[in-house]
Amino acid sequence: MAEINTISGNRALQIEEKLIFELGNPGSVAVDLPEPAPFDLERLGDAPRRGRVALPDLSEPQVVRHYTRLSQKNYGIDTGFYPLGSCTMKHNPRLSEKVARLPGLADLHPLQPQKTVQGALEVIDTLAHWLKALTGMPAVAMSPAAGAHGEWCGLMAIRSAHEDKGEGHRKRVLVPESAHGTNPASAAMCGYTVDPIPALENGRVDLAALKAKLGPDVACLMLTNPNTCGLFETEIVEIAAAVHGAGAYFYCDGANFNAIVGRVKIADLGIDAMHINLHKTFATPHGGGGPGAGPTVLSAALAAFVPVPYVVHGASGLELVEGKRDGAKPFGRVKGFHGQFGVFVRALAYIQSMGSDGLRQASSDAVLNANYLLASLKDELSASFDGPCMHEALFDDRFLKDTGVTTLDFAKAMIDEGYHPMTMYFPLVVHGALLMEPTETESKDTLDQFIAVVKGLAAKAKAGGVEDFKAAPRLTPRRRLDETLAARSPVLRWKTAAE
């Protein structure tokens, strides 16, 4: 394709868009606000702002066009297939968006008298009921704001329980090498030291190594299940027994719960605490990076330590408990107000749409789709482990050996083909990982087209098409951005030429 240069730098629908600070005119206004009546500042205190805040002034059409153009430079699940492993990019039902905007749910203040928000408390209580029933766990902390926040919440409950039993000396946490990076970071934030445990050739935790590491100073094991290789930990029941036998608790990173909802009961695996990423398992739009929500289910041993606030059934309806209460030993509060309510509404609308039968079908289809990808691609790509996999299929870069093409190059070439790349270089336990998660909301047709493209790219790499891969992506608004430059001389905000 011949390179065509335009005067503007625009390329038909690909429009160059300036920063807001480079747009607008002083005095333009996109919001109608009345001119305030004259007033003195006597009640404002002794630090009134001098001068105007240096933000650009734009009109409404300029604002709408700016953000519309920015949106066009993004790939979302609405745009196309997004097989980003470990991230669960599935269809976002618009019904959830619609009900979340009902004024009776959206236009509510968290500190209104409780009798005026009984419907909102019902949303929280109903969702809590589903989470407990689907996992078989007796308690749930609803307030964590995200998966990693839920991890930390679970660890705080574990530490509280040990302290309560006079076992505050337990400060070592066992974390598999393949774990999400948040696991060790959450443990450190809880005052724990982290002790890694290795994986076996088959991608599972090494039970013998785990047993050897257990001791009277171990607070808990943090295990992801299904794990980050997309595999179910086959010895999980034995693992749980060993952990409990040593007086420790079993934390499960539930980021991959969507693979087993309705097919496996978490309580039957011997798990004491597990966070559930509502946005992954039950669908809430990821919004370019959040918000999410990470409620944490807890076993009977940890139930008393649920942080405030929580909803209970009281004499005059649903009640929000915000402080100490008989029998409960909350370890504190993890965020402001009552949790990610807007996410709760979206998740509950999805859950009620799917129902118990639909959720089971969804996890079945997610696993089926992943195994279909694995089976269809394992001859052209190198599969890291034999099947069956759970909801994601893991490949590595052995199939690119001697081609000069790296995992990164391969991913960038997928962009030109119209796909968001899979997860690259994670999990770290295999070299040059390519982790693909198709999810249950993709059709067989979509998967077949994708399989054809990936096979085509693999053939091209093996046939010596390395230059094309190195140049990819060629059709995007920007190509191969220089990450080293960004880190070496950070420019993190707009500045005027004078600054």
Next chain:
Amino acid sequence: MRYLPLTEADRRAMLDVIGAKSVDDLFRDVPPSARLAGPLPLPSHQGEMEVERAFTRMAGKNLSAGCAPFFIGAGVYRHHVPAAVDQLLLRGEFLTAYTPYQPEVSQGTLQMLFEFQSQVATITGMDVANASMYDGATACAEAAIMACRITKRNRVIVSGGVHPHYAETLETSLRFTEMEADVLPPDPLGMEDMIGRVDSKTACVVVQNPGFFGTVRDLRPLAALCHEAGALLVVMVAEPTSLGLIESPGAMGADIVVCEGQSLGMGLNFGGPGLGLFATRDKYVRQMPGRLVGQTADVDGRRGWVLTLSTREQHIRREKATSNICTNSGLCALAFSIHLTMLGGTGFGRLAELNHLAATRLEQKLRAVKGLRVLPQSYYNEFAVHLGDDADAAAVVDALADKGILAGVPASRFYPTWPELKPVLILAATETNTEDDMDRLVAGLQEVL
């Protein structure tokens, strides 16, 4: 099950390719004792109409803010959100994108976050801001932890004017660490002595401006003293529209500024999700938690944006990471950023003036309520009032709710063990309040007091 595209024929064909007899085969790694044979005894799937009806029913059990004279603040504020904000948020390419790990197909999100960082740094008067955090409370805790990391000290002093949820979250966050929090008693009059508590062990002082009870103060003397003692000043802003009228924390000497960003673009949403804003000085940027977007160039030399400085983060540093935070609040940051772009510098200042004006007008009208007195000497759009020695603010709020008036938050909801706060009510007024709302509140108070 309208979200699932596979047909039975598809499933059979796919199982053939896999070489499995049934889907159950694919779950053979699950120990038999933990397998569920069929759906759990929970309701089965429902159509769109039925679900919508169920939510409309639950929504109908609530008294929404728009249906009442409304004066509740205390960390969540009701402002008018321009219609364009939500319309733009709903664009699928924003709504349904993930973290911008592939910059070539995420320039929209990345540029927006770069603009957001620039806006936050500008309004707070700081050098640099991150791409957002969960909410104000968690951002405040992270700021305290960051201050301990920078100063290598472990004592955090928290003003009694800090929102109690922020203080509680901070205390919880430090609970099992070497760091400790010294949380001062509630401070409705804004008279506490912070300066006297700062010593050589102090990592930082955390102060909220305007304070939880409304007080606005000049933080320059406190900043100077903190710096003299080698401690940092962390300033929390619960109501960011105040920055249009009050000197920025940066200009007053703050080292870290954290805010709850809910006021712009997001609506109330029963308090969640919120939006944590986090800004600091250039010299501390590598100690800052959370995600950052930086400017760079692509292979053709064109300006573009990427996630950067990730060496601070959990996926690289693991247990040595600056924080375990792994996400940001992307969509909330977008809402905030669009709203602030719509306001511009001119509108931001004007919105702040309208808010302050509404509060001063409310104060004037409240003079008609016998025995009521406004506590703070200086305030922005919110202040605590004392309803009289025998009054119970919680009972007053309850009685007014029965009249369809949502009249602020009783301080006792946060401080149940402080009898002297029983008559204290925290009232907020914003540009959304009409004269009629205020008259109804005053009349309501006169009736029930």
